[in-house]
Structure formats: structure tokens, C-alpha cells
Amino acid sequence: AQSVTQLDSQVPVFEEAPVELRCNYSSSVSVYLFWYVQYPNQGLQLLLKYLSGSTLVKGINGFEAEFNKSQTSFHLRKPSVHISDTAEYFCAVTRAWRDDKIIFGKGTRLHILP
Amino acid sequence: ETGVTQSPTHLIKTRGQQVTLRCSSQSGHNTVSWYQQALGQGPQFIFQYYREEENGRGNFPPRFSGLQFPNYSSELNVNALELDDSALYLCASSWTSGSSYNEQFFGPGTRLTVL
Numbered sequence: 001a002q003s004v005t006q007l008d009s010q011v012p013v014f015e016e017a018p019v020e021l022r023c024n025y026s027s028s029v030s031v032y033l034f035w036y037v038q039y040p041n042q043g044l045q046l047l048l049k050y051l052s053g054s055t056l057v058k059g060i061n062g063f064e065a066e067f068n069k070s071q072t073s074f075h076l077r078k079p080s081v082h083i084s085d086t087a088e089y090f091c092a093v094t095r096a097w098r099d100d101k102i103i104f105g106k107g108t109r110l111h112i113l114p
Numbered sequence: 115e116t117g118v119t120q121s122p123t124h125l126i127k128t129r130g131q132q133v134t135l136r137c138s139s140q141s142g143h144n145t146v147s148w149y150q151q152a153l154g155q156g157p158q159f160i161f162q163y164y165r166e167e168e169n170g171r172g173n174f175p176p177r178f179s180g181l182q183f184p185n186y187s188s189e190l191n192v193n194a195l196e197l198d199d200s201a202l203y204l205c206a207s208s209w210t211s212g213s214s215y216n217e218q219f220f221g222p223g224t225r226l227t228v229l
Contacts, residue, residue: 032215036220042223043223044157046217097214100169101162102159104156106154106156107156
């Protein structure tokens with residue numbers, strides 16, 4: 001079975017400062033990794049995904065994440081945040097080569113301070 | 115191209131009642147997945163339908179059931195509602211093909227409140 005742990009439930013950060021949201025996963029089989037964003041009262045939007053290849057993946061809105069197999073981590077980063085980045089961020093995993101369930105972490109709420 | 119839509123947006127029911135939530139898949143998609151997102155939690159997988167057949171189920175009791183129609187729209191039915199069923203219900207559609215990965219596109223959700 002797969003599981004995802006998001007280490008911080010809330011992260012406050014000043015506008016234009018860098019941010020890192022931490023994610024660790026557990027799986028005995030190959031997985032795909034994802035970060036989703038959920039703005040207030042909305043559904044989920046895919047920020048970025050790691051399927052294979054380069055361990056540094058770039059997504060929308062200036063976000064990037066690095067897959068670290070030895071650390072079983074997939075941390076999300078942005079060099080300079082904006083007030084519009086205020087949202088809930090979910091790390092997620094699914095078994096590679098399978099079109100079935102996505103397993104989500106509990107989420108990290110990103111608070112942008114003026 | 116029309117995205118994933120869900121109806122209704124909000125719904126209030128009382129304990130013991132039954133509810134039906136609806137999802138219209140993105141054009142051309144043949145697979146739909148349903149997720150339950152309780153307040154302050156990440157989404158949890160309920161089940162998935164592929165070409166009108168259930169194709170995987172999460173840890174939810176049988177009173178959670180679903181249907182997928184020939185036009186690939188879908189319903190989630192919940193019988194004998196309990197207070198803990200209060201949540202945001204998300205559906206996601208995708209095109210299942212021979213490739214290794216098929217992105218799931220999420221709808222805006224239906225907020226169910228059980229009193």
C-alpha cells in the first residue's frame with residue numbers, strides 16, 4: 001500500500017519570500033508523484049507531476065518539486081510567493097502504470113503574510 | 115472543451131436519508147473516479163468506474179454506490195446518511211488508454227451537509 005505524509009499542516013510565509021512544502025511517501029512499488037492545489041471553495045488543480053526521468057520537475061505558477069528516491073521525498077518549492085498563492089496544497093501518489101486511485105496527504109495550508 | 119461539472123453545488127440532508135450526486139465527465143473521457151474530502155483532510159478514494167463497470171473501490175461501506183452511464187456521466191449514491199458523511203465530494207474524469215499515465219481532471223465538488 002502507498003501512503004503520503006505532509007509534514008506541515010500550515011506554513012506562514014511573507015510575500016516575495018521563498019517557500020518549501022514538505023512531502024514524504026511510502027510505497028513498495030513504483031509510484032507517480034503529484035502536487036495539487038485547492039483554492040477556497042474550488043476543486044483540485046494539478047500543479048506538477050513526476051512520472052520518470054529528471055528528478056526536478058517544473059509546474060505551473062512558478063512551482064517546482066524534486067523527487068528524492070533515497071529520502072522518499074517530493075518537496076514543493078517556489079522561490080518567491082505571491083498573495084495569490086494562498087491555498088491548500090496536497091501531495092499525492094499513485095501506483096505507476098495503473099489508472100486507479102490517487103492517495104492524498106492531509107494537505108498544507110499556505111498563508112501568505114503581507 | 116467542457117471541463118468536469120458536478121451538481122448540485124451544495125446539498126443539505128438529514129441523517130438516514132439518501133442522496134444522489136451527479137458528475138459530467140470531460141468530453142471524450144471514459145473513466146470517472148469519486149473522492150470524499152472531509153473538512154481539513156485530503157481527498158479519499160471512494161471508487162472508480164471504467165466503461166460502466168466498477169474498476170476499484172476504496173475503504174467505503176456498500177451504502178456508497180455508483181453508476182456510470184453510456185455517455186460517461188456518473189452518479190454517486192449514498193444511502194442511510196450519517197453525520198460523518200458530511201464532506202466535499204469530488205469527481206475526476208480521465209481517458210484510460212494504453213499509456214502509462216492518464217491525468218485525472220477534477221470537478222469543483224458537491225458540498226454535502228448531513229444534519
